[in-house]
Every structure is written in structure tokens, then in C-alpha cells.
Amino acid sequence: MSLSMKRIAILGSTGSIGCSTLKVVESYSDRFSVISLAAGKNVDAALEQAIRWEPKMISVADEKDAEKLQRSLKDTGLSEIQVLHGPAGTVKVATHPEADFVVSAIVGVAGLEATYEAVKLGKPIGLANKECMVAAGEIITAEARKQKVPILPIDSEHNAVHQCLRGGRMEEVRKVWLTASGGPFRHTPKSQLSPITVEQALNHPTWRMGKRITIDSATLMNKGFEVIEACRLFNLPPSQVEVIVHPQSTIHSMVEFVDGSILAQFSVTDMRLPILYALTYPERIESDMRFPVMDLRHLDFQPPDMERFPCLRLAYEAVKAGGVQPVALNAADEIAVAAFLEGQIGFDDIPRVIEQVLSATKSRDLTSISQVLEVDSQARSLAQNKVRSMVHNTAPVRAV
Amino acid sequence: MSLSMKRIAILGSTGSIGCSTLKVVESYSDRFSVISLAAGKNVDAALEQAIRWEPKMISVADEKDAEKLQRSLKDTGLSEIQVLHGPAGTVKVATHPEADFVVSAIVGVAGLEATYEAVKLGKPIGLANKECMVAAGEIITAEARKQKVPILPIDSEHNAVHQCLRGGRMEEVRKVWLTASGGPFRHTPKSQLSPITVEQALNHPTWRMGKRITIDSATLMNKGFEVIEACRLFNLPPSQVEVIVHPQSTIHSMVEFVDGSILAQFSVTDMRLPILYALTYPERIESDMRFPVMDLRHLDFQPPDMERFPCLRLAYEAVKAGGVQPVALNAADEIAVAAFLEGQIGFDDIPRVIEQVLSATKSRDLTSISQVLEVDSQARSLAQNKVRSMVHNTAPVRAV
Numbered sequence: 152m153s154l155s156m157k158r159i160a161i162l163g164s165t166g167s168i169g170c171s172t173l174k175v176v177e178s179y180s181d182r183f184s185v186i187s188l189a190a191g192k193n194v195d196a197a198l199e200q201a202i203r204w205e206p207k208m209i210s211v212a213d214e215k216d217a218e219k220l221q222r223s224l225k226d227t228g229l230s231e232i233q234v235l236h237g238p239a240g241t242v243k244v245a246t247h248p249e250a251d252f253v254v255s256a257i258v259g260v261a262g263l264e265a266t267y268e269a270v271k272l273g274k275p276i277g278l279a280n281k282e283c284m285v286a287a288g289e290i291i292t293a294e295a296r297k298q299k300v301p302i303l304p305i306d307s308e309h310n311a312v313h314q315c316l317r318g319g320r321m322e323e324v325r326k327v328w329l330t331a332s333g334g335p336f337r338h339t340p341k342s343q344l345s346p347i348t349v350e351q352a353l354n355h356p357t358w359r360m361g362k363r364i365t366i367d368s369a370t371l372m373n374k375g376f377e378v379i380e381a382c383r384l385f386n387l388p389p390s391q392v393e394v395i396v397h398p399q400s401t402i403h404s405m406v407e408f409v410d411g412s413i414l415a416q417f418s419v420t421d422m423r424l425p426i427l428y429a430l431t432y433p434e435r436i437e438s439d440m441r442f443p444v445m446d447l448r449h450l451d452f453q454p455p456d457m458e459r460f461p462c463l464r465l466a467y468e469a470v471k472a473g474g475v476q477p478v479a480l481n482a483a484d485e486i487a488v489a490a491f492l493e494g495q496i497g498f499d500d501i502p503r504v505i506e507q508v509l510s511a512t513k514s515r516d517l518t519s520i521s522q523v524l525e526v527d528s529q530a531r532s533l534a535q536n537k538v539r540s541m542v543h544n545t546a547p548v549r550a551v
Numbered sequence: 552m553s554l555s556m557k558r559i560a561i562l563g564s565t566g567s568i569g570c571s572t573l574k575v576v577e578s579y580s581d582r583f584s585v586i587s588l589a590a591g592k593n594v595d596a597a598l599e600q601a602i603r604w605e606p607k608m609i610s611v612a613d614e615k616d617a618e619k620l621q622r623s624l625k626d627t628g629l630s631e632i633q634v635l636h637g638p639a640g641t642v643k644v645a646t647h648p649e650a651d652f653v654v655s656a657i658v659g660v661a662g663l664e665a666t667y668e669a670v671k672l673g674k675p676i677g678l679a680n681k682e683c684m685v686a687a688g689e690i691i692t693a694e695a696r697k698q699k700v701p702i703l704p705i706d707s708e709h710n711a712v713h714q715c716l717r718g719g720r721m722e723e724v725r726k727v728w729l730t731a732s733g734g735p736f737r738h739t740p741k742s743q744l745s746p747i748t749v750e751q752a753l754n755h756p757t758w759r760m761g762k763r764i765t766i767d768s769a770t771l772m773n774k775g776f777e778v779i780e781a782c783r784l785f786n787l788p789p790s791q792v793e794v795i796v797h798p799q800s801t802i803h804s805m806v807e808f809v810d811g812s813i814l815a816q817f818s819v820t821d822m823r824l825p826i827l828y829a830l831t832y833p834e835r836i837e838s839d840m841r842f843p844v845m846d847l848r849h850l851d852f853q854p855p856d857m858e859r860f861p862c863l864r865l866a867y868e869a870v871k872a873g874g875v876q877p878v879a880l881n882a883a884d885e886i887a888v889a890a891f892l893e894g895q896i897g898f899d900d901i902p903r904v905i906e907q908v909l910s911a912t913k914s915r916d917l918t919s920i921s922q923v924l925e926v927d928s929q930a931r932s933l934a935q936n937k938v939r940s941m942v943h944n945t946a947p948v949r950a951v
Contacts, residue, residue, distance in 0.1 A: 207762075214675045224623075273659065288648060314718050314812060314814060315718070315814065317717050317718045317719075318714050318715070318717045318816075319717075319835045320835075323834070323835040323836075326844075327712075327733065328844055358583075358663070393844070395844060395845065395847065402815075405844070407842070407844065408835050409835055409836065409837040410824065410827055410828060410835040410836060410837065410838045410840070411816050411818050411819060411821075411824050411832070411838050411839075411840030411841055411842060411843055412713065412714060412816060412817075412818045412824065412828065412835070413816065413818055413844065414714060414718075414814055414815070414816055415802075415814070415815045415816075415817070416718075416812060416813065416814055416815075417812075417813050417815065418811050418812045418813055419811060423809075424810065424811050427810055428812065431810070434720075434723070435719045435720075435723040435808050435809055435810040435812070436723075436809065436810060437809040437810065438809070438811050439809070440811030441811055442807070442811065442813055444726075444728055444793070444795060444805070444807065444813065444852075445699070445795065445854050446855070447795065447852035448851065448852060449849060449850070449851055449852075450849070450850040450852075451848065451849055452847035452848060452849075452850075453848070454845050522841070
């Protein structure tokens with residue numbers, strides 16, 4: 152093992168970002184190795200990864216699965232791999248003493264504590280977990296500044312911003328411009344948003360993603376979350392973060408500096424690129440990824456419509472309020488999107504549920520990860536109640 | 552005067568870049584002052600600038616003009632301003648002991664020696680003189696590396712590249728992409744290039760510039776010169792510098808890194824911006840220049856056509872050959888464009904003259920500025936001869 156070998160802990164190893172991270176590690180096996188893995192409920196994939204990568208530690212969600220995994224590993228002659236489970240197991244994976252870099256890619260609030268503990272130990276983070284910045288951004292970035300650890304965003308927009316920011320100093324930034332595909336309904340009139348079906352909403356023009364993030368892209372809530380993430384990651388007020396719709400999603404994002412210069416980043420839409428960037432920063436290393444610049448033909452842009460897409464407005468309001476409001480925003484959105492996917496509420500009910508939850512959530516400061524989880528839980532209950540009252544109110548009407 | 556005040560020498564002060572530089576100095580009079588000015592034949596403008604800026608030294612092209620200027624300054628009570636003339640005067644302006652920064656914006660080979668002498672004294676350069684890089688780039692950049700002085704490009708394309716390069720290290724660059732407006736004839740079929748009139752060729756779609764640079768834009772020779780400049784400024788082989796036609800000229804240029812990321816720069820098309828960037832680098836300071844990102848609508852791109860625009864191909868060939876060839880390219884182009892503007896040769900004769908001069912110029916290394924001037928002079932004579940033979944050959948045919 153070379154001295155410059157970087158040993159990686161991956162939280163969410165069987166998910167999409169986790170698998171892409173392992174592909175990058177595979178392509179650059181002279182530079183990266185896997186030290187520890189945290190998976191969820193897909194224990195077959197976890198076993199396969201453990202056999203392929205022989206990490207020192209692996210964790211899965213449930214105790215039963217952990218026992219099963221342990222037996223399988225013993226049968227394969229890999230009994231020296233430590234098998235853990237649950238939130239405590241994820242924390243152990245993130246804080247493994249030999250981990251030089253932590254890829255935080257567990258979806259949902261499950262990734263919060265482990266990421267925070269890794270930051271506290273001064274481990275650099277490659278961040279793909281949205282909740283870390285949306286819900287707990289104030290807490291995690293404060294700790295990262297204290298520990299002087301870099302948080303390198305692994306998603307195309309913030310990764311692009313991170314790259315463009317190299318063109319100047321933070322105090323020289325006028326604005327960050329996040330590009331948005333605009334989703335499948337960017338041309339849909341407001342009056343036609345109500346009858347949108349789950350099938351229509353799941354048909355995203357550019358990226359193939361999970362169901363929740365696809366709906367969040369259709370409502371522009373995903374872009375709203377990204378606004379909050381940008382505010383937290385780069386320590387900017389919401390007034391310095393703007394959204395522009397760019398249907399081709401070629402330009403991943405832009406930074407405008409105080410002198411009037413704007414830098415934009417683009418590349419192939421392949422998550423291995425921001426992962427590689429995060430893993431090698433401040434270096435860049437050769438990859439086989441090539442955007443065919445010569446084949447560029449047309450790029451289109453338009454301003455976002457916050458009237459038709461109120462989720463984006465709600466996200467700006469939540470980040471302006473700060474504290475617990477973004478936690479409630481995220482939790483309410485998760486419940487509202489699930490209710491939409493189950494056919495309980497309409498597409499345009501999603502922002503209604505969220506707005507009601509935000510109004511019902513008393514503004515206060517955030518002080519700890521446990522408080523984040525508590526507010527998250529309360530906001531979910533509130534959102535569930537709103538959904539139930541909507542189903543109750545509309546059902547008789549639909550029966551007529 | 553504050554300690555951080557930067558004292559500027561301007562070569563070519565009455566030209567377009569010189570005047571824009573003075574506008575920037577005026578807007579930021581707390582940061583910049585004028586120490587010395589070199590003008591040309593416009594002695595009225597030089598007098599006005601001397602009165603407004605009270606430099607310690609001013610130089611004009613001709614001795615007679617210098618005497619006139621001296622008398623006028625005496626009448627105005629500004630007899631302490633030292634008045635010089637000719638190439639030696641320009642060198643004195645560039646090498647003024649109190650100059651902290653030299654803006655090199657004299658058009659043509661006249662700026663070469665003065666810029667080179669300033670570099671030798673370790674003075675940072677803001678470079679708007681094309682010939683410094685096209686004709687004498689190998690010599691001047693070698694000296695700049697030796698003296699560790701920055702050469703900051705003051706033209707929208709190379710300034711954009713300089714900004715994008717901040718996103719990585721030089722050894723991490725895969726390609727530099729220079730954007731080109733494509734000129735007024737980017738849709739003109741090859742067969743219709745011959746009868747193009749001077750008037751048509753002077754009608755540039757984006758920038759208002761001098762006559763030669765406007766014709767050079769129409770033939771794409773200007774982009775060819777920029778390819779050579781990029782090779783010299785950033786020490787890159789021609790294979791790493793590409794041109795892409797982008798009629799809106801919104802994106803000023805791009806840099807592709809080895810990992811597959813591409814950074815692009817854009818801004819309002821106002822020369823004050825690259826000047827301000829050069830004067831303040833590595834800082835950026837607030838300006839009133841704002842590109843309306845929200846008004847972005849469409850950007851178009853297409854590959855350049857080197858068959859219809861052979862000047863671009865000739866520039867690539869000249870920089871690949873190196874040494875004296877780019878000197879000959881620049882000199883031959885100046886003569887050919889002048890002949891076209893005077894109605895002596897056709898639009899598509901311009902590359903013919905240049906190609907013949909390049910073939911007739913024996914490849915050899917460049918070792919000194921005086922050698923540059925000698926090769927330049929020889930190439931001009933060669934080009935004049937080619938033009939004469941064309942006029943002679945075609946005249947009887949046209950008379951039929």
C-alpha cells in the first residue's frame with residue numbers, strides 16, 4: 152500500500168452513490184482502498200461488497216441481517232471482517248480510526264449522526280446526504296469549521312459550485328447560480344398541475360433517480376433543498392443563491408464574482424465525476440469521462456416560476472427563517488411526497504402540506520443532532536395529520 | 552497615497568484598451584494611479600491625458616510631437632512631466648522605476664521591446680498586445696518564467712482561460728477551448744467568399760474594433776492568433792488548444808481538466824472587466840458590471856470550418872512549427888489585410904498571401920527581439936511581393 156493511499160469509509164455503500172464510489176475506487180485502486188462500509192437492508196449486496204472489498208468493518212441496518220451476514224462471511228473465510236448493525240454500527244463505520252475520508256451517502260436522517268461524528272474526529276467528508284445540510288447544516292458546518300475539515304459536495308450542482316469557487320475567494324462571491332432542469336412540468340400551466348399522475352411525475356427528463364427525488368425534482372423542492380444546502384455548505388445568505396432553469400442540465404451550476412465575472416462548470420452527467428473530484432481534491436486526476444464540447448449545439452435558460460412551483464419559495468422561506476424550519480421542510484416534504492406516490496393527495500397538494508407544517512412549526516434555533524431528529528419526528532406527525540385531513544376532506548367529493 | 556496603491560504604466564494610452572484602463576483607474580482612484588503613459592501619433596489625446604493624470608512621464612511616437620507636447624505642458628504649468636518620444640521613449644515608460652504594473656496595449660511590433668524590457672525588470676504585465684505572444688511569445692514568456700512575473704491577459708478569451716485555470720493546476724489541463732464569434736461569414740458558402748467586399752467584411756456581429764482586427768475576425772485569423780497566444784501564455788502545445796464557434800460570444804472561453812470537468816467564463820462584453828481582473832489579480836474587487844444571468848435565453852455552438860477559413864489552419868501550422876513561423880504569419884496577415892482593405896486583393900486571397908509567405912520563410916529558432924523585428928520586416932516584404940504579383944496577374948483578367 153502506497154503512503155498516499157486514501158482509505159475510504161462509505162455510508163450507504165449499496166445505494167447509487169455508494170456503488171459509484173466503489174466503481175471509482177476500483178478504477179483507481181492504486182490511490183484508494185475501502186476501509187469500512189455501512190449498508191442498509193440489502194444484505195445480499197452488502198455481502199457481495201464485503202467479499203469483493205474485504206473492508207475491516209461492515210454494518211447493516213438490522214441485527215438479524217448482521218448475524219446472517221456474519222455467518223456468510225465466516226463461510227467464505229472472511230471472519231476477520233467486523234460486522235455491526237444499526238445507527239451505532241453506522242457511526243462506527245464513519246469513525247473507523249483508519250478511515251482517511253468518509254463518503255456520506257445514506258439517504259435520510261439516518262446519515263446525520265454518523266456524519267457529524269466523523270466531522271468531530273476531523274475526517275474529510277464527501278457529502279451526498281441531503282439531510283446533513285438541509286436539516287443539520289448549521290450544526291455540521293459549524294463543527295467542520297471548528298475542526299477545519301473540508302466537506303466536499305458529491306452532487307453535480309454543489310460540486311460545480313465548489314469548482315467555480317476556486318476562481319476567487321468567498322468574500323469575492325456575488326451570487327451562486329444553481330441550474331435546474333425544471334422537471335417534466337416546466338411548461339405545464341398552473342391549472343393543469345392538480346390532475347398530474349404519479350406516472351407523469353416520475354418521468355424525469357435528465358436523471359434516473361429514486362422516486363422521492365424524482366418527485367422533488369418535478370415540484371422544484373429538490374432545487375429548494377439545494378438552495379438550502381448551498382447556503383450551508385458555502386456559508387451564504389439565501390439572497391446570494393439563485394436558481395435558473397436550464398433544461399439540458401449541461402451547465403451544472405455557476406458562480407458570479409463581485410467584479411462581474413461568472414464561472415460555470417459542466418461535464419458528462421456521471422456521478423463518478425463529482426465523487427472523483429471529492430476524493431482527489433485539491434488534485435484532479437485523469438479520467439475517461441469526456442464531455443464532447445465539439446458536439447455542443449444549443450443551451451437554453453429561463454427563470455424559475457415560484458408561483459407554479461411553490462416548493463421552491465417554501466425552501467427559501469425555510470432557510471431564511473433557519474433553525475428548525477428547514478428540518479420541518481424536509482420532513483414534511485418526505486411525508487407529502489409519499490402520500491402523493493400512494494395516491495392519497497394530488498401533486499399540487501404537496502406544497503400545501505408543507506406550507507401548513509411550516510406554519511405550525513414554532514421557529515427556534517438548532518443546537519444538537521438529537522434535536523434535529525426530534526423536530527423531524529414532530530414535523531412528520533404534523534404532515535401525516537395534514538395528509539389525513541386532506542384525504543378525509545376530498546374523499547367524499549371524489550365519490551360524487 | 553495608500554501603501555497598497557498600484558502605480559500603472561500604460562503603453563498605448565490613447566488606444567481603446569489604454570482609454571478603458573484609464574476609466575478603470577478613474578473608478579478606483581483609491582487603488583490605482585498613473586505613473587507613465589506611452590501614446591502614438593494622437594498628440595492632442597496625449598496632452599489631454601497628461602493634464603488629467605499628471606504622470607511622471609509621457610512618450611509619443613514622433614520627436615516633433617514630443618516638442619509640441621512639451622511646450623503645451625509648460626503652458627499648462629506641468630513642465631515637471633518628462634516628455635519622451637519614439638521606441639526608446641516607450642521603453643522608458645515601460646521601465647519607469649516607480650511603475651508597479653505595465654499595461655501593454657500598443658498595437659503591432661512597436662510594443663515588443665518595451666514589454667520585454669519591463670518583464671526583464673520583473674514588472675507584472677497586463678497584456679493586450681497580440682504581437683508580444685504571437686511573434687515574440689517564446690522569448691517573452693521564457694523571460695517571464697525566469698523573472699517569475701505574471702503576464703495577465705487583457706482580452707476576453709485569454710482572460711477567461713486565466714480565470715478558468717484557477718480551477719486546477721496546469722498539469723491537470725486537458726484542453727483549452729477558445730470561443731469564436733465565427734465572424735460575419737460563418738454561414739457563407741466557400742464559393743461566395745471571393746466576392747466579399749470590404750464593407751461586408753468590416754461588419755462584425757459582436758465587437759466594435761479596429762479595421763485589421765475586424766477583418767482578422769472575419770477570416771478567423773484573429774482566432775488563429777489567439778490559439779498561438781494561448782499556447783505561449785499558458786505553455787501548452789497546439790494540440791491542447793481548440794476553437795469552438797459560439798456566435799453569441801457569451802462564454803468567453805473554457806478550460807477542460809483531465810478529470811472531465813469543464814469550467815467556462817462569461818460576463819458582459821466590456822474590456823474594463825479583464826483590465827480590472829488583471830490589475831487586481833489575485834484579488835477581485837466589486838464592479839458595477841453585471842451580466843443579467845436571469846435574462847440568459849439561448850447559447851449556440853458549432854465547430855469551426857478550417858476549409859472555408861484556412862487562416863485558422865495556417866495559424867495552427869505556424870505555432871506547430873514555432874520559431875520564426877508565427878512572426879511571418881502575423882506580418883504576412885497585416886500586409887494581406889491592408890491590401891484587401893485597399894481593394895488590391897480579394898477576401899479569399901488573404902490566406903493565399905499568408906500561405907505563400909509561410910512557405911517561403913525558412914524555419915528557425917527565435918533568440919532575440921531584434922531577430923523578431925528582422926523576420927517581421929522580411930515577411931512584410933515577401934507579402935508585399937505576393938500582393939503585387941496577384942494584382943499584376945489578376946488585373947488583365949478583370950479587364951476582359
